[in-house]
Amino acid sequence: MTDKNHQSFNRQFDSLEEFVDAISERLQCPVTIEDSNHHLLAYSSHDDGTDAARISTIIGRRVPEKVINRFWKEGVIPTLNQSDEPLVIPQIHDIGLGNRVAVSIRKNNEVLGYIWVLEVGRTLTKEDLADLKLAASKAKNQLLQLNMQKKKKEKNHQELLWQMITGDARNHQVISEQLSKIGINPQKPLAVILFSFDVMSDELYKKLVYVAKTTQKINILIQTLDENQVVFLISSHIQNDFVKETKDFIETFKTQIRERFGISQIWSGCGYAYDNYEWIKRSYDEATKVISLKQSFDQELKSATFYHELGIFRYIDILQQAEQVEDITINPAIRKLETYDLEHRTNLLETLDVILNKDGNMNEAAKELHCHVNTLNYRLKRIQEIANIQLKDPVQKLGLYLDMKLFRGR
């Protein structure tokens, strides 16, 4: 490294832009600095050749999701996260990435961001790489400062989120103003998503937020941690797209958490998106209920993400409480089937349960029970005879369905 360069990295920079230009000048290549979430912090201005990925990054002010994802799959980001050495990355043509070199900006073990150098026209020498490493260590101070501001801001955001979900902030107007004050002005319906984990740590939480924010499938306004639960406040565009996009997000999120960190036991739930911000608490409560009910009825609710998809199970706990108080007897039909099953070593009650779960679709039910459709039809006939019920009558059918669920809960 030359003295000149050494000095140039040591001097005071007014801004990150000046700094990135200095690196670019030294290496004679386009340079980009990102934060730990791959959001663009600064990019060198005097760039002759730039690849598609860099253009997208600059335009979108963040690295495109598919690029991040690819870097994860290729092991690039994990490697960067684990060392402060520059990493040479060969070009990946199909997503428009030229040859580049990257290094993480870090304080001890915490990654604060990344410097990316695009190798345009030349290949970096060992000396260049050493200087790049030096530059990364110099960038640390700048990013630390930014990071502290960000953390402070986030604290404010989180406090507001807590006020909203605990019901402390009750007035739509007030909430809206406070959101504006901290730079969030959605003018859109807001909803709460929850993810619940078996274990939780500060480190894991950071990873989760990182993944959630980098999937870019959805607009996360505020996030926070509540014991083992991650709370996201999100904004929707149009109601219908919102549902689809959110489901997509949750799907991707879970997949990536599983692939990248090997965690597959994740419960998720999402409340309605409400225009009126008074109801964000309700959205949170709904998301909570989704999770707790999915934990109790994982089979029945495995395709449910939203509160409205809980269907009949929204009422289950109300009824269970009332049942206990009023001491209503178990439906005699169920009791009779139970007795019959015991006496004849049959499984009519389970059969009925499956039929009800499949809403009378005998083919599906037969598949699940590994028996012939006709067998199932025969059993159904017997069930109706024995239990003295009429499944053709929707009223009785629904009643039995509920009874079965309530019955199971004992």
Add this chain to the structure above:
Amino acid sequence: MTDKNHQSFNRQFDSLEEFVDAISERLQCPVTIEDSNHHLLAYSSHDDGTDAARISTIIGRRVPEKVINRFWKEGVIPTLNQSDEPLVIPQIHDIGLGNRVAVSIRKNNEVLGYIWVLEVGRTLTKEDLADLKLAASKAKNQLLQLNMQKKKKEKNHQELLWQMITGDARNHQVISEQLSKIGINPQKPLAVILFSFDVMSDELYKKLVYVAKTTQKINILIQTLDENQVVFLISSHIQNDFVKETKDFIETFKTQIRERFGISQIWSGCGYAYDNYEWIKRSYDEATKVISLKQSFDQELKSATFYHELGIFRYIDILQQAEQVEDITINPAIRKLETYDLEHRTNLLETLDVILNKDGNMNEAAKELHCHVNTLNYRLKRIQEIANIQLKDPVQKLGLYLDMKLFRGR
């Protein structure tokens, strides 16, 4: 009338049997005496010729239901009830009735019973008829005495019934013993049937009990009146037959009340039949709930008679109460359809309701809505788009069904 005869009717008779033999002797025909419910009280012993109906009556200790029914249809019994004149009834061959003469035994306007004279070998003269009328007036005293015993017995019965349905008598053993004490020893499951009327009077109550007892479709152990409601304690044979027979009884009962007294607004309900007599109160409560729910959901529950046939509606009121307390919002799907209906002058909400009531049977639903099946399919598709729901998912479908019912209750 001869002095001899006159005297013979005036003398003291030790029993109704002696009395009926005296009439038979005088008229030279078989004679039968029934109480007001057509139960056999006495019959003449020295009978040469007897028709099928009389044999059945004597064997069964009461007049067969089809005979009673026929006499009502022919206007015989109404006529007898309205006058104290003997009535000559031509033979009705198809139910085995020969020629006969009947007269009501009455005290003022109250009918206490009937005397039947079978015209075997001879036809009664005017003089015979006058003597028969005299005999009827003499029988009054005997029947009045019987009637008073019966009423007293009934009072005891009713008191026990009240103890059971109010829960005063809690112990199975005790109830069973008390039933035995008053001559009822069913050793069978017992249930409560209720009939509720818009108006009620002592006279109507008597008529109702008369009809209920004479249909002979079911074994009524005790009956009583509770404001506008008639309460029957009934015993069952086998569970399955019980349901069928009871439904049959209720059907017949309502038909006859309508045909004979022109009353068609009748609510009915029946509780389970319980082995354990502690639960007779529960049977009563169930019957009460059947009636009140049928009054609220007459369309949905028009085929329901028994508590177990209430299906999902058993839970409706629990949920409605909880809804009020917790102030749960109306399902957004319903709200959206409502809005859409208003803006486009459509009936999607009603359409959904019918589809749900018909449990997804599009043909039936189309019939009810007077539209083409394809139209309905199209509407369903639109409904699912607009409301963002998925009726293929049974969980959502059931949830919506409940929401619609709860929603309607506002």
Add this chain to the structure above:
DNA sequence: CCTCCTTTTGTGGATTTATACTAACGATAT
């Protein structure tokens, strides 16, 4: 052992249901 009863599985044919495509109509906007 056989017999009776329940249960399972299979077959064939009638009926119902699902789906795609099309014609037609009326309201609304251009």
Add this chain to the structure above:
DNA sequence: ATATCGTTAGTATAAATCCACAAAAGGAGG
């Protein structure tokens, strides 16, 4: 007026469901 959209029906065809019947397997009890 013309085009477009949402709506209603009709037809045709494939898919499924339903139903009656029969063969066969397994168990309980004599």
